[in-house]
Amino acid sequence: MLIALALSILFALVVGIAAARSKKAEAVFIPTLDVLQSIPILGFFPIVILTILSVFPSQLGVNIAVILLIFTSMSWNIAFGVYEAVKSIPREYLELASMSKSSAWDRVASIYVPASLSRIAYNTQTSWAVGLFYLVASEILTLGNSTYTVDHGIGVALIKFASANDWVSYTYAIIALIIAVIIWRFVFLREFALWSERYKFVEEPRSLHVDPLLRFYSWVNQKSISKLFLIRPGSGVNRFTSVLQKYQKTVKYAVVATVTILVVLFFYNELAIMIVSHKGIILPYIRLSTLVSVEDSVLVAFAFSFFRIWYIYAICVIVGLPLGIVISLKMKLYDTVSPALEVISSIPAPALLPLIVLVTFGSGEAVAAIVIFIAMIWYVIFNVMAGVRSLPADYKDLARIFQISDRRAWLDIYIPSAITAFVTGSITAVGAAWNSLIVAEYFTTGNSTQPLTQVQYGIGKTITIATNKGDLLTLSLSVITMTVLIIAFNLTVWRRIYHYTTNRYTYNR
Amino acid sequence: MSASSNLTLEHSYHEAQRPIISVEQVDLNYKKDKGFTPILNAVSLTASVDQFVAITGPSGCGKSSLLRIIAGLMKPTCGAAKYRDSPIIDTRREISMVFQNFVLLPWRTALENVMFPMRSGHQDINKVKEKCLEALCEVGLKGFENVYPGELSGGMKQRVGIARALAVEPEVLLMDEPFNSLDNLTADHLRKDIYSLLINPNTSIKTVIMVSHNVEEIVELSDHVVVLSPRPGRVVGKVEIDLPRPRNKKADAFSNYEDKIYSYLS
Numbered sequence: 001m002l003i004a005l006a007l008s009i010l011f012a013l014v015v016g017i018a019a020a021r022s023k024k025a026e027a028v029f030i031p032t033l034d035v036l037q038s039i040p041i042l043g044f045f046p047i048v049i050l051t052i053l054s055v056f057p058s059q060l061g062v063n064i065a066v067i068l069l070i071f072t073s074m075s076w077n078i079a080f081g082v083y084e085a086v087k088s089i090p091r092e093y094l095e096l097a098s099m100s101k102s103s104a105w106d107r108v109a110s111i112y113v114p115a116s117l118s119r120i121a122y123n124t125q126t127s128w129a130v131g132l133f134y135l136v137a138s139e140i141l142t143l144g145n146s147t148y149t150v151d152h153g154i155g156v157a158l159i160k161f162a163s164a165n166d167w168v169s170y171t172y173a174i175i176a177l178i179i180a181v182i183i184w185r186f187v188f189l190r191e192f193a194l195w196s197e198r199y200k201f202v203e204e205p206r207s208l209h210v211d212p213l214l215r216f217y218s219w220v221n222q223k224s225i226s227k228l229f230l231i232r233p234g235s236g237v238n239r240f241t242s243v244l245q246k247y248q249k250t251v252k253y254a255v256v257a258t259v260t261i262l263v264v265l266f267f268y269n270e271l272a273i274m275i276v277s278h279k280g281i282i283l284p285y286i287r288l289s290t291l292v293s294v295e296d297s298v299l300v301a302f303a304f305s306f307f308r309i310w311y312i313y314a315i316c317v318i319v320g321l322p323l324g325i326v327i328s329l330k331m332k333l334y335d336t337v338s339p340a341l342e343v344i345s346s347i348p349a350p351a352l353l354p355l356i357v358l359v360t361f362g363s364g365e366a367v368a369a370i371v372i373f374i375a376m377i378w379y380v381i382f383n384v385m386a387g388v389r390s391l392p393a394d395y396k397d398l399a400r401i402f403q404i405s406d407r408r409a410w411l412d413i414y415i416p417s418a419i420t421a422f423v424t425g426s427i428t429a430v431g432a433a434w435n436s437l438i439v440a441e442y443f444t445t446g447n448s449t450q451p452l453t454q455v456q457y458g459i460g461k462t463i464t465i466a467t468n469k470g471d472l473l474t475l476s477l478s479v480i481t482m483t484v485l486i487i488a489f490n491l492t493v494w495r496r497i498y499h500y501t502t503n504r505y506t507y508n509r
Numbered sequence: 510m511s512a513s514s515n516l517t518l519e520h521s522y523h524e525a526q527r528p529i530i531s532v533e534q535v536d537l538n539y540k541k542d543k544g545f546t547p548i549l550n551a552v553s554l555t556a557s558v559d560q561f562v563a564i565t566g567p568s569g570c571g572k573s574s575l576l577r578i579i580a581g582l583m584k585p586t587c588g589a590a591k592y593r594d595s596p597i598i599d600t601r602r603e604i605s606m607v608f609q610n611f612v613l614l615p616w617r618t619a620l621e622n623v624m625f626p627m628r629s630g631h632q633d634i635n636k637v638k639e640k641c642l643e644a645l646c647e648v649g650l651k652g653f654e655n656v657y658p659g660e661l662s663g664g665m666k667q668r669v670g671i672a673r674a675l676a677v678e679p680e681v682l683l684m685d686e687p688f689n690s691l692d693n694l695t696a697d698h699l700r701k702d703i704y705s706l707l708i709n710p711n712t713s714i715k716t717v718i719m720v721s722h723n724v725e726e727i728v729e730l731s732d733h734v735v736v737l738s739p740r741p742g743r744v745v746g747k748v749e750i751d752l753p754r755p756r757n758k759k760a761d762a763f764s765n766y767e768d769k770i771y772s773y774l775s
Contacts, residue, residue, distance in 0.1 A: 394612040397582055401606045402626030402677065412625065416616045504616050504657075 007067070008075035008127065009120060016082025017112050029079075066135070073134045074127035078120055085116040130432075133348040133375075170354060177351055178343065298478050302485060304457040305441070309433045312372045316380045316429065321422065324384030325414050329396075338385065345378040350439050364441075364455045371440035376429035383425025387418035419505040427494050434486055438463055528555035529593060529716045530579060530681055536587035537574055547741035548574055549585070554735045554744070556681070556716040559708055563727040564720045566737030567774065572720045575742070576683055579718060580606055592681065605679035609686040611666040613658040613673075619645060620654035623673045644672040647706065664695035671706070678713035685720050696726075704730055704754060724774075728766045729756050736773040746773035 018025040048065060089111065097107050327337050349371050360366035395417070399409040437460030454461055459482055466474035537549040548571040556562045564572045577583040579590045581600040589596045592603060613622045623641040645654060648668040658666055667687060674682055687703075688696035707714050721727055727734055728750060736746040750766050757763060 392610065392612070394608050394610055397577075397580075397606075398608070398612045400582055400600045401580060401604075403600055403602065404626065412614065412617075416614070 007071050008078050009124075011071070011075045012078035012082045012120065013113065013116065015079045016116065017086050017108065019079075019083045029083075070131045070134050074124075074131045077127045077130070078124060081120055082116040085120075086112050089115050129346040129348075132346060133350065133436075135348070167358075174347075174351060174355075178347060298459070298462060298474070298481050301457050301459045301462045301478070302481055304455070305434075305437055305459040306485075308368060308455075308458065309372060309430060309437075312369055313376060313426070313430060313433070316373065316376045317426075320377055320380035321384055321415070321418070324381045325388050325410070325418060327381075328385045328388040329414065334385075334389075341378075341381065345382070349374040349436060353439065368437075368440040368455050368458065368460075372433050372436050375432045375436035375440075379425045379429035379432060380422070381425075383421040383428075384418045387421030388414060390421075391417040416505055420501050423494075423498055423501045427490070427498070431486075434482065436460075527593070528557045530556040530590065530718065531594075532575070532579065532588070532590045534588035535575070535578060535585040535590060537571060537578065537583075538586045549578075550741040550743045551588070552737070552742060552744055553588075554747075556718055556733070558715050560716050560733055561704065561708060561731045562716065562718045562733045562735065563731035564718065564735050564737065565722055565724070565727055565770065565774070566742055567739045568722070569740050570737040571740060571742035572722075572737055573685055575737075576685055576718065576720045579681075580604060580683055602677065603679055604681040604683065605674040605677055607667070607670050607674050607682065607684040607687045609689050611658070611663075611670045611690070613666055613669055615658050618655045618657055619650060619661065619669045619672075622658065622669055623676050626673060626677050641672070641676050644676040645669070647675070648672045649702070662695070663691045664699055667691060667699060671703070675707075675712060675714070680713060680715045682707060682714050682717045683719075684717065686722070687719065688721075688723070688726060700726060700729060701755070724767050724770050725758065727770065728752075728763055729758065734770060736770060746770075748773075 015025075015029050019029040048068060093111055093115075097111055326333070327341075328334050352374070353367070353371065356367055356370050360370065391414070395413055398404075399413060404412070437458065439460070441458035441460035442454045442464040459478055463475060463478045463482075466478060532552060532554045535549055535552045536547070538545040538547050552575060554562070554564070564575060566572050574583060578585050579597065581590075581597045581604065584598070591597060592601065597604070614625065617625065620638070620641055623644055624637060627637045627641065642654060645651065648671050650665060650668050650672065653661065653665065658669065661669065667690070671687075688700060691699065706712075707717050719727075719731065732750055734746075734748040734750065735744055736748070737743065738745045748766065748769055752760075752762055752766070
């Protein structure tokens with residue numbers, strides 16, 4: 001895990017600095033990073049591990065694969081942090097550097113790296129929690145008839161205990177994990193963050209879990225390609241034309257979406273076969289009928305998963321929005337509750353899976369719901385909390401001076417103040433939910449390929465089963481479908497909501 | 510007709526005798542670890558009808574805390590702030606406030622911001638709207654009703670803040686460094702308007718209390734100045750400014766008053 005972290009930071013520094021300093025690198029890296037981070041990593045993992053294993057068989061290969069997975073889950077976030085930090089270095093510093101004729105290396109070592117440190121520290125906190133999730137998820141991986149596991153690791157231990165019905169040891173392992181999380185977060189990461197504070201150029205308000213995806217959106221905005229998708233909200237002067245414009249955009253969206261889907265469907269089979277055979281693995285049993293049925297089930301499964309995620313998202317909103325607001329409005333409550341929440345939130349959901357199974361009496365749908373819920377809720381709560389906390393204290397005075405009723409204060413001040421951060425959190429949350437599906441929908445223990453719990457339909461299940469069977473075709477089809485649909489959804493729905501809220505619900509404009 | 514005006518005269522005569530706001534021997538301590546830090550020490554002041562009162566002092570002397578006590582946002586450790594002889598224990602409708610940082614809702618138009626504190630429960634919504642439009646008109650923002658704060662300049666934002674404070678028809682208006690977030694030119698402009706805007710027979714406002722550290726601004730606007738010492742804030746001087754309005758900043762009398770306030774400050 002530490003190796004993965006070190007690799008991530010190194011990667012982030014190189015890519016982040018390059019993207020921030022060179023226009024060409026920016027045009028290539030930023031969109032690429034964004035696509036990479038919005039796709040479900042776990043889905044791609046089996047393909048990667050197969051490739052690596054064919055090069056490095058045995059334990060070495062498995063370890064490399066696990067490190068790679070954790071690396072991919074952590075690095076994008078940190079890279080965006082570096083990019084932002086280097087971008088926001090005040091120009092005077094760079095002018096100073098060029099006036100003193102310092103070398104490129106000097107510039108990197110004495111300006112870019114120190115400038116990025118605080119963002120690296122900050123984003124590492126988020127990345128670490130995410131990484132931990134994948135650590136536990138990836139340590140046990142079943143592929144084909146053989147199971148590849150690393151010899152030692154908390155994930156392995158947990159599943160071993162659970163499948164042996166050894167709940168005492170399981171509890172100890174969980175406690176050990178929690179203690180490790182606490183020590184890591186509050187000793188090491190906190191120190192790192194505090195130490196790096198001094199490298200800040202300006203005091204900036206802290207925001208939690210800022211999704212780089214959104215940075216990408218605003219970046220795309222300035223580019224001409226995006227004009228096709230873009231809504232420019234009118235200044236409210238001419239309501240009628242703006243309404244008309246909105247409908248035009250909707251039609252445009254519909255057309256673009258339909259065309260995209262048709263094109264994808266048309267090339268679907270070819271694409272999948274191409275990818276699979278490119279990896280040097282030609283599947284012996286490709287038949288048209290299989291493809292059609294596979295395609296069917298992938299789309300049906302996706303629809304089920306889509307619905308599942310959204311109803312759980314609704315629950316998260318109902319729970320998380322009021323909870324986040326209440327916690328951050330009360331000073332004392334915030335001080336006691338928020339560190340506790342931080343610890344709880346960094347316990348990876350897969351580690352709790354056996355416990356969840358026990359609690360839900362093995363109902364597949366309930367297990368999936370709980371895992372997805374855990375994957376999403378923290379993003380919603382933490383972002384809402386950050387949003388309300390950034391509300392200037394004056395607004396509370398405002399409500400008191402004019403004796404605004406609690407109900408109106410919530411509706412007119414507190415909820416609107418949290419909206420922007422809430423939307424940011426939602427986008428991240430739904431992304432995390434897609435990722436969690438692979439674990440949530442089809443849960444197997446260690447060595448058996450027989451699931452402990454499963455849902456009836458779901459893309460995560462389809463992917464896991466395909467992984468277990470070593471069925472790369474279905475696997476690729478599922479992952480590609482999922483990726484394309486998620487990106488399409490982000491570009492159309494989320495983008496609109498995000499722009500609307502940032503335009504209206506931001507302070508200090 | 511004449512009887513009623515007589516009555517009003519007599520009434521206002523009695524009113525003028527009695528301060529609207531009186532702060533009596535107020536102490537304020539912040540708890541700090543095991544001990545406490547004194548912020549204010551035996552502060553007293555009064556504000557009477559048609560008086561524009563300024564509170565000033567070095568940074569950290571507790572002048573904003575004093576204003577918050579008068580607003581009912583904070584409770585003093587000892588002593589009391591009173592509104593017409595009744596202790597201020599919570600915020601009240603008769604006391605309104607203009608904030609340093611405007612504190613407008615970015616998701617509401619100028620008009621909606623002014624209407625925000627109005628209780629539409631008993632009143633006809635159209636009447637409320639009309640009243641708020643009038644308030645916007647008075648502060649010179651006619652035609653900007655449907656503009657969002659983000660599209661307004663700093664000076665205009667503060668005008669919306671003033672209109673909002675006026676619309677609830679308070680008797681006491683508190684202003685916490687109202688010109689501090691504005692650039693010099695804009696602040697100058699708004700200062701020229703504000704006295705006649707606030708203290709005139711058409712408004713409900715009887716007295717204004719302003720916190721400021723800008724001595725020129727204080728001499729330009731106020732009738733009565735209270736100077737506080739560095740922390741803990743005690744009253745080190747009170748100055749009555751008796752100059753005809755509008756006041757000429759270049760007059761000798763003006764700079765004499767400035768010098769007097771500076772002498773208390775240093």
